[in-house]
Amino acid sequence: MQVMYYRRKIILALLEALGKDVSAKSMQKYLFLFTRKQVGEKAFDFVPYKYGCFSFQANQDLLALSKQGYLDIEKIERKDSLYHPLYETHFIGDLDMFDTQAIHEVCKLYGNMSQNELIAYTYRTNPFTAINSTIAQYLLTKEEMGKVRECRERYKHSSSVLMTIGYEGFTLEKYLKQLICNDIRVLCDVRKNAFSMKYGFSKGILQKACEGIGIKYIHVPALGIESENRKALNTQEDYDRLFEEYEQTSLKQNWGALLYVRSVLDEEKRVCLTCFEKDPRQCHRTRVAKALMELPNVTYDFQEILL
Numbered sequence: 494m495q496v497m498y499y500r501r502k503i504i505l506a507l508l509e510a511l512g513k514d515v516s517a518k519s520m521q522k523y524l525f526l527f528t529r530k531q532v533g534e535k536a537f538d539f540v541p542y543k544y545g546c547f548s549f550q551a552n553q554d555l556l557a558l559s560k561q562g563y564l565d566i567e568k569i570e571r572k573d574s575l576y577h578p579l580y581e582t583h584f585i586g587d588l589d590m591f592d593t594q595a596i597h598e599v600c601k602l603y604g605n606m607s608q609n610e611l612i613a614y615t616y617r618t619n620p621f622t623a624i625n626s627t628i629a630q631y632l633l634t635k636e637e638m639g640k641v642r643e644c645r646e647r648y649k650h651s652s653s654v655l656m657t658i659g660y661e662g663f664t665l666e667k668y669l670k671q672l673i674c675n676d677i678r679v680l681c682d683v684r685k686n687a688f689s690m691k692y693g694f695s696k697g698i699l700q701k702a703c704e705g706i707g708i709k710y711i712h713v714p715a716l717g718i719e720s721e722n723r724k725a726l727n728t729q730e731d732y733d734r735l736f737e738e739y740e741q742t743s744l745k746q747n748w749g750a751l752l753y754v755r756s757v758l759d760e761e762k763r764v765c766l767t768c769f770e771k772d773p774r775q776c777h778r779t780r781v782a783k784a785l786m787e788l789p790n791v792t793y794d795f796q797e798i799l800l
Contacts, residue, residue, distance in 0.1 A: 497584075500536045501554050503527070503592060505563060506585035508578050510600045517555075517574040518544050522611045524551050525622070526603055530595035538666035539622070541673065542705055545615055545629075546622040549665050549693055549702060620644040624673075625706050650676045653762040653793035655785055657778045661771035662800050665693030665702060671798050672708055678761040679709045681754055683778050684768050685717025694769075711757065715750035718743065718777050732775045740780050751784055758785070758793060765798065773797050 507523055508515060515523065521539075525546040528535040539546040555576065559566045563582065567575040585593060603611060613632040616623040620637075623629045624645040630638060656675060660668050672680060680703050687696035700710040718739055726732055744751065758764045770776035779797075786795050 498554070499588075500550070501558055502584040502587050503536050503596075504551065504554055504558065505578070505582045506588055506593075507596055507599070508564070508576060509582060509585055510596050511604055514575050514577045516569070516608055517552075517576065519608045519611050520555070520576055521545070521547050521551065522615050523599055523603065524548060525615060525619075527595055527599050530598055532591045536592075538664045538670075540666045540669045540702075540706060541622050541625045543625060543627050545612055545626050546619070549698070553692060616641065624648075648674050648676050650763065653758070654764075654796055655758060655782055655793050656763075656765040656796045656798050657773060657776075657782050658765055658767050658798040659770045659773065659776055659778070660689075660691065660694050660767065661769050665698075667800075668693075669702060669706055669708075672703070672765060673706060675765070675796075675798060676763050677708055677765045679711060679757055679764045681757065681764055681766050682710065682712040682768075683716040683766050683781055684712075685714050685719055687712050687714070689769070709761070713750050713754060715747040716744070716754070716777075716781050726775075729774060736777055736780045739777055740784070744780065744784060751781065751788075754781075755785060755788055762793070771800060773799075 504520075504524070507520075507527060511523070522545065524537055525539050525548070528537055528539070537548040537551045539548050541547075555564070555566070558564050563579060565577045565579055567577060569575045585596065588596070603614070606614065609632055612628070616626065616629055616633055617637055620640045621644050623633070623641045626641075629641055633641065654675075656677065658668070658671060663671075680699075682696070682699070687699070689695050693699060693702065696712055700712075703710040718735070722735060726735065754764070754766075766778045766781055768776045768778045773779045782795060785791075
């Protein structure tokens with residue numbers, strides 16, 4: 494028997510309450526507006542994407558619900574789909590009272606809006622969601638577009654900087670938002686193998702997600718550490734010994750890869766090294782950053798992005 498995650502119950506309950514087929518673009522907006530009304534932890538996180546607020550997790554959940562037979566996904570045009578519930582589910586009765594109320598409020602306030610009205614509403618009330626939109630100029634007034642541009646410029650920086658980030662503890666959306674807010678132009682993945690059991694952080698999805706928000710993704714496996722060398726790391730001293738050996742062996746042997754990252758940094762100005770560990774002391778990306786900061790003629794600062 495397959496587990497029905499609470500967040501998927503929310504999706505089905507929302508479709509049930511709306512009482513109609515819903516387009517993919519509209520569904521993302523309904524879920525965004527629902528989370529704005531949630532008390533406490535949000536069911537979904539969102540990033541400003543090509544058509545506004547977008548949750549990769551929600552999109553994945555909708556695909557999973559289709560595979561499980563709860564809904565049908567019909568392609569209605571090249572860049573949109575229609576979600577059609579296959580039968581009544583009544584999952585709204587499984588939600589807590591606050592989420593149930595939030596769903597009813599969303600349906601009452603926004604349920605009769607057209608797709609364009611719904612998208613435009615989220616842009617007006619949350620300009621940050623429109624900063625990467627390819628359609629905002631067709632839906633907003635000049636004054637409203639001005640607010641979107643102001644929001645976009647708020648996160649632009651002229652300084653050169655090398656940053657590091659670990660995705661442990663992040664959802665993909667929160668992780669990408671950190672990159673946006675720090676004006677990262679290139680995400681440099683220094684894992685040996687760019688694969689993760691955590692949704693969104695394997696190379697294919699991560700690269701596509703980055704490119705969708707205007708960030709270049711590069712994978713430099715030569716700067717990674719073999720998985721077998723990461724076994725039996727129980728104390729900080731264990732990590733320190735591993736990374737000291739890494740600095741003296743693998744890092745020196747792959748100096749060309751380090752210089753490649755330096756060339757990207759010189760050209761793009763704002764680069765972030767990424768790996769898994771939340772604690773930078775327990776990740777080799779810190780040693781890669783240290784080596785980059787010790788190269789001659791450094792014109793960039795260093796900063797760690799922490800959750």
